Amino acid sequence: MIRTVGLRRMLPAVAVASSIALIASGCSGDDKGEANTGGGSGGDSGRVLNVWAGSQTPIVANFNPFMPNALLHATQGPILEPLFYFNKVADAAPTPLLGESFEWNEDGTSMTIKVREGVKWNDGEPFTAKDVAFTYNYEIAKPSYLETAEATDDTTVTLTFNTPSFTNEDGLLQMLIVPEHIWKDVPDAAVATNENPVGTGPYTVESVSDAAYVLVANPNYWQEGKPAVKKVRYLALNSNQTSSDLLTTGQLDWAGMFSPDPSKVTGGGTLAMINTPVDPTVLYTCSNAELGCEGPQTDVAVRQAINLAIDRTTLNEKAWAGQAKTISPTYALLGRDDKWIAPGMEKESPQTADAAAAGAILEAAGYAKGSDGIYAKGGQKVELTLSSVDGWTDYNDAAKLISEQAAAAGIKITPMQVTWDEFAEGRSAGTYQLIMGGLIGTATADPYSLYRDWLTTEATTPVGTAIASGDWNFSRYSNPDVDAAVLAASGTLDEDAKKAAYTVVQENILRDMPYIPIVVNATQTFMNTKDYTGWPTEDNMYAFPPSWASVGAGIVLADLKPAN
């Protein structure tokens, strides 16, 4: 009986308590709601600039530049700086940061760098050429082609290489310089979390929580008067939708992300969007029967026919919401790399489909149309599968559209959606026919690294053997002429000699189509132009604008100014 009474007393008490909790949370909701929206988007100069951190929650404090899962958006650029910055969206000379100038020797086996004087680390220690030499010699960072790095005096560093290394210039000079007095005592640089990073960049770390981290201006920064924005907060957001909602409501000032309808995000009037496409989207083809590729696409005529059968205008409108840019079949970036496209070469890939021309190529190669409207040769029909990673909706849509367009030209392409693992495994082992994929755009105004990493024999393996990390020749393309031309281009700084070499490469790839060009994919950046000025613009693209851009993000942050 006692128990019954207890229960009877308890029930109303619980009910009351829970309703109080509900009322309380409702009330505080209203109060704070107004305070938040009022304070969040004010334009005063003291306010914190909010940036999408790219990382997901929970954030773990880790500013180790040598670790792939550190908080790199802030580490690369805002906190640590390299000697020079190479702007991937402009054909411009490298921007000097910690370096002042550099000079190659005649044959590209040694480089002398003049280092900036009077720079201090954010802990007050002076920065010297010794730190630079230390970084290049540091085991975890040392490139394989580097022989020695030596500080000859406080402002000069001499590097020597085991091969001519002209083409490694951007990778080498964009290496983030770390302080010797800190890192020489780190026992294992691969696992150190470097929670209080010492750098030369415009910002230092103020605080880290599981949801965000805050940077404050470095008072010792070597560029007088910069940065004008004193605090930057990096927010961990778990989805594009959240980021886009925050941008729309004015709670986020800078984010690099894709939105199919950017005008909806920028509709409020405080934001601007800038689109800087750099990465080509292509169809990988397993093209080389000699290395073990199987399927109709090993015939160059089939690849050429598919190239002509694709309607790129429709693809861009339907799959990329009109945000992608025209691609060049030389894979050079149109606008930036125009001078490297050999004269007489087809500059842009065809923007409309030409089924008749595609058919003519197949017929010339001995194919005949069967009763089902599909071309065939020797009883072998032109039937291919096209894989795209499930959930990459732009690729999935494009694959479906390409399948329809190819059917009109008598080529049967079956789109397949695969998991990321199947995609990675297939392209690495060469067990595929066609894949919707991307090429990595080059970091400088020169298609060289793309030619070397994606087209040379050295960067590939026979089918069944995985391609080494850092190599990307998934099409198994192997052509001695291209190999020789790429090698020739690597050993010279002479522009004409390079152009001659690229002409050979381009003639070959335009015929062989190891990667069938589709579009150059969009890279959108949203930024608050009402409260802050100094962003990169179409007319003044002084740095690659996304908030995730390595090194570029530090330059943009240092240049920003509060609008009032």
Added chain:
Amino acid sequence: MKYYVRRISFYLITVWAAITLNFVLPRLTPGDPGEIMLAKLARSGVEITDQLVRSVNLLLGGATEGSLWDQYVNYLGKIFTGDLGVSITTYPEPVVDLIAKALPWTIGLVGLATVISFILGVGLGAWTGWKRGTWADNLVPGTTLIQSIPYFWLALLLLYIFSVKLKWLPIFGAYDVFTFAGPEMSWEFVSSVIYYGFLPALTIVLSSVGGWLLGMRNMMVTTLSEDYITTAEAKGLRPRRIFTAYAARNAGLPSIAGFAISLAFVVSGSIVMEQVFSYPGIGMLLIRAVQGKDYALMQGIFLVITLTVLAANFLMDIFYGFIDPRARQNG
């Protein structure tokens, strides 16, 4: 007393089975998860030291020295010292720390929302059952209609209306990250947590209250037609006493059993809710582990989920034996 001894020993055996299964499963799957994990670490630029290889293998099985039995003993030792290994997506953060950071948010929000939903649903259900045949019956189709709306759609819609359009409520997170540099003990912080948790909690309550209400109402109607209710009425007891002590108490038994189960699954988080609201709980962590093929983290989360389900069931068994003497007699 015998009842409790039996229950406790049953649960001890189940816990042991769960932990053992967690040990055996990775060793039964084709391929070597340890190898995959090391390859993944190597590809992301982490140097593979001997120590790392040993700890990965110990955790996941694979080419380890020692017999299966030695591995098993080692593994048990690690579990009991709270060492669940190292996450690769946030290397070198220990899995235990990641789970410890995420768990309070999930338990706080999803747990509270589940309790509120249960109390609200059962309370209203008892009341509509009592008032059967009146206008109160309309509550049943009303709440089940809301429940039948797909959760993610309801959540996105409310988020769009209240957070993006009206700007009354926040868009993401567990607290105001623009003001607080991390959790702290202050009234402002607590109220911020309540404010940020309000909409996610509301969506959970809206999408689950209908089930409790319907179940309780139907049990209530059945119970009210029992003979002992008629007897109680004939004795002239006050209706209020019949409602609480005779009808609601008996009708609520199945709901309480169901509550135990739903409470246990609180720990697995509400994956969709945490995704929509970018809420830093266990569900979010699990998605991240799956996306990053982070086996150690996944294993850790599964172990925690299994153990909590068992613990909640155990507590409910004990509690059930307390409120329903029949369970003690026959159990």
